[in-house]
Amino acid sequence: MEENQILNYLREVLHPGKGERDIVDLGMVDSVKVEGNRVTVLLVFGKNRDPLQEYIIGSARAALYRNCPAGTEIDLKAIVRDQEEEKKRKNNVNDLTLDEINSVRHIIGVASGKGGVGKSTVAVNLAIALARLGYRVGLADADVYGPSVPIMTSTEGEVPEAMEEDGKEVMLPIEKYGVKWMSIGYFAQPGQALIWRGPMACNALKQMILQVRWGVLDFLLIDMPPGTGDIHISLVGDIPMEGAVIVTTPQPVALADVEKGVNMFRNEKINRKIFGLVENMAWFTPEELPDNKYYIFGKDGGLKMAATFGIPVLGQIPLVQSIRECGDAGEPVALSTRPDSLAFIELARKLAEEAEKD
Numbered sequence: 001m002e003e004n005q006i007l008n009y010l011r012e013v014l015h016p017g018k019g020e021r022d023i024v025d026l027g028m029v030d031s032v033k034v035e036g037n038r039v040t041v042l043l044v045f046g047k048n049r050d051p052l053q054e055y056i057i058g059s060a061r062a063a064l065y066r067n068c069p070a071g072t073e074i075d076l077k078a079i080v081r082d083q084e085e086e087k088k089r090k091n092n093v094n095d096l097t098l099d100e101i102n103s104v105r106h107i108i109g110v111a112s113g114k115g116g117v118g119k120s121t122v123a124v125n126l127a128i129a130l131a132r133l134g135y136r137v138g139l140a141d142a143d144v145y146g147p148s149v150p151i152m153t154s155t156e157g158e159v160p161e162a163m164e165e166d167g168k169e170v171m172l173p174i175e176k177y178g179v180k181w182m183s184i185g186y187f188a189q190p191g192q193a194l195i196w197r198g199p200m201a202c203n204a205l206k207q208m209i210l211q212v213r214w215g216v217l218d219f220l221l222i223d224m225p226p227g228t229g230d231i232h233i234s235l236v237g238d239i240p241m242e243g244a245v246i247v248t249t250p251q252p253v254a255l256a257d258v259e260k261g262v263n264m265f266r267n268e269k270i271n272r273k274i275f276g277l278v279e280n281m282a283w284f285t286p287e288e289l290p291d292n293k294y295y296i297f298g299k300d301g302g303l304k305m306a307a308t309f310g311i312p313v314l315g316q317i318p319l320v321q322s323i324r325e326c327g328d329a330g331e332p333v334a335l336s337t338r339p340d341s342l343a344f345i346e347l348a349r350k351l352a353e354e355a356e357k358d
């Protein structure tokens with residue numbers, strides 16, 4: 001016996017006073033637990049005494065006896081709860097979406113079809129570059145499995161302040177380098193891996209975006225976790241993202257991954273804009289030969305992909321040792337006056353131009 005199965009049995013119980021809707025649909029089943037041959041069900045009733053309460057409890061008990069195997073021990077309890085209060089509590093996150101996220105002009109996901117192509121590097125440097133151009137910028141690290149923002153900005157160990165405002169819990173982002181940062185990494189114990197089941201991961205990362213006091217921002221970038229799975233679809237669906245920047249490397253094999261990334265935003269249910277493609281590691285330039293370009297992953301693969309999907313190219317970022325070193329040291333290259341930082345400033349300019357088009 002599984003919890004889901006028990007829920008299905010309980011769906012046979014219709015509430016005659018409420019248009020014959022079933023009690024699961026009506027949210028009257030608070031919890032179901034199955035341990036061995038023992039089934040525990042908690043039903044919840046509204047504060048205003050439901051005249052059909054006893055009838056419902058009886059029907060639920062009957063439905064369970066009817067469907068469960070002989071010998072099942074059935075423990076059915078009922079509690080009374082103020083449903084109005086409950087509703088208000090559940091709506092808190094949604095209220096926040098409206099209050100807070102509405103003061104952000106452009107919410108843009110930084111995504112890719114596959115891991116390790118430099119999403120986080122591009123997202124963090126792009127955020128800093130946009131701030132250097134004078135925009136108000138935030139970045140939410142939505143990679144709940146491998147958050148990289150705390151290390152890349154050298155803010156590990158900082159803990160965002162949490163506060164209650166009008167009965168809602170909000171977190172204050174960490175401010176550094178002119179950007180507001182938020183990451184689940186700020187809440188993890190050092191060295192402790194974060195292990196989440198799908199729905200938990202989804203909720204956790206929605207909070208990292210929606211329950212944050214971002215204030216007024218021109219750009220909120222979202223560093224998406226690698227891949228194009230359920231988490232992504234749900235994230236794009238639940239966060240009022242305007243569109244995405246897709247990061248790729250130039251190899252021909254990346255084409256299929258870019259296609260997945262593009263489809264994630266373009267599928268008919270989601271239907272968001274693709275601001276453009278960033279070709280990362282477009283060529284390699286050694287420190288000691290700054291004018292040389294070696295196309296180790298192939299030449300212009302990203303440009304060809306962009307043409308294939310009909311999206312603009314926002315920029316090409318070279319593979320240079322300093323980009324990795326600066327990232328590891330927590331001082332992203334976009335902060336510097338080095339020539340490598342110019343590539344990110346150019347990228348920021350192009351993205352801002354695309355975003356302000358309409």
Ligand SMILES: Nc1ncnc2c1ncn2[C@@H]1O[C@H](COP(=O)(O)OP(=O)(O)OP(=O)(O)O)[C@@H](O)[C@H]1O
Nearest residue numbers: 115116117118119120121226318319320323324327
């Ligand atoms: N243009 C570049 N030049 C040099 N090193 C780079 C460049 N882009 C990324 N890297 C390095 O490559 C590694 C992977 O980059 P990053 O973590 O940004 O990728 P990601 O796509 O976010 O990965 P994940 O899928 O794990 O989230 C990092 O060590 C980073 O410093």
Ligand SMILES: [Mg+2]
Nearest residue numbers: 119120143148
């Ligand atoms: Mg990353």
